[in-house]
Amino acid sequence: xxxxxFIRHGKGVTLTEDGEKLLHYADSILEMLDHALxxxxxxxxxxxxxxxxxxxxxxxxxxxxxxxDKYPDIRLSVATSSQDSLIQSLEKQVLDCVFVEPAYISHRxxxxxxxxxxxxxxxxxxxxxxxxxxxxxxxxxxxxxxxRNQLAAWSFSQNHKEPAVIEFDTAExxxxxxxxxxxxxxxxxxxxxxxxxxxxxxIPEIKCLDLHMxxxxxxxxxxxxxxxxxxxxxxxxxxxITASKNARAVKN
Numbered sequence: 001x002x003x004x005x006f007i008r009h010g011k012g013v014t015l016t017e018d019g020e021k022l023l024h025y026a027d028s029i030l031e032m033l034d035h036a037l038x039x040x041x042x043x044x045x046x047x048x049x050x051x052x053x054x055x056x057x058x059x060x061x062x063x064x065x066x067x068x069d070k071y072p073d074i075r076l077s078v079a080t081s082s083q084d085s086l087i088q089s090l091e092k093q094v095l096d097c098v099f100v101e102p103a104y105i106s107h108r109x110x111x112x113x114x115x116x117x118x119x120x121x122x123x124x125x126x127x128x129x130x131x132x133x134x135x136x137x138x139x140x141x142x143x144x145x146x147x148r149n150q151l152a153a154w155s156f157s158q159n160h161k162e163p164a165v166i167e168f169d170t171a172e173x174x175x176x177x178x179x180x181x182x183x184x185x186x187x188x189x190x191x192x193x194x195x196x197x198x199x200x201x202x203i204p205e206i207k208c209l210d211l212h213m214x215x216x217x218x219x220x221x222x223x224x225x226x227x228x229x230x231x232x233x234x235x236x237x238x239x240x241i242t243a244s245k246n247a248r249a250v251k252n
């Protein structure tokens with residue numbers, strides 16, 4: 001004879017003693033399932049971006065802030081490295097999109113947006129343009145760094161002598177070293193916006209930097225193109241800060 005779990009009567013259904021026991025176990029099982037599900041992160045949309053340290057310290061935070069305002073449920077992560085490493089991570093699908101120079105674009109990746117980064121030579125406060133030629137250059141340790149190479153070439157062209165080199169790993173450390181009078185550096189004008197303890201010179205011989213936002217060929221990630229639209233539209237706060245700094249920059 002089977003176990004009776006409930007009794008039907010005119011007013012509805014009443015659980016038997018066995019039914020009460022089974023309900024207790026069922027409630028316990030459901031509670032355990034809830035705890036188990038809560039222990040694992042829920043799947044969510046994500047976007048993994050790769051950029052140089054200088055871009056990550058200048059324009060990228062403004063773009064990310066604008067993106068987060070519009071798409072708060074998309075999880076963002078940013079990786080900084082050399083451009084060749086960023087391309088390798090993109091090809092391995094570790095990253096969804098990266099920012100690189102045109103030389104790093106191959107048949108495996110495609111450019112979905114490009115922009116020009118204005119560059120400035122920065123020096124300690126009240127430095128003269130003529131004094132820059134003889135100062136050490138403060139640069140990233142990467143020999144492929146475009147800022148390092150352009151600045152070294154310009155310095156050499158001015159006095160036909162290899163400049164003394166001081167290397168730091170981060171853009172913030174480079175800026176601090178320049179402000180302390182250790183030498184000069186070359187950085188995006190947008191990065192030094194609001195730095196009143198520096199002199200900024202735009203040198204005609206030093207060309208602007210072209211950067212491309214690239215993704216894998218065949219990549220159809222909706223999040224990548226949503227972020228591209230944010231980058232393409234720019235950011236009012238970023239434009240305002242950059243314009244303000246440009247107005248104060250000393251131009252040659």
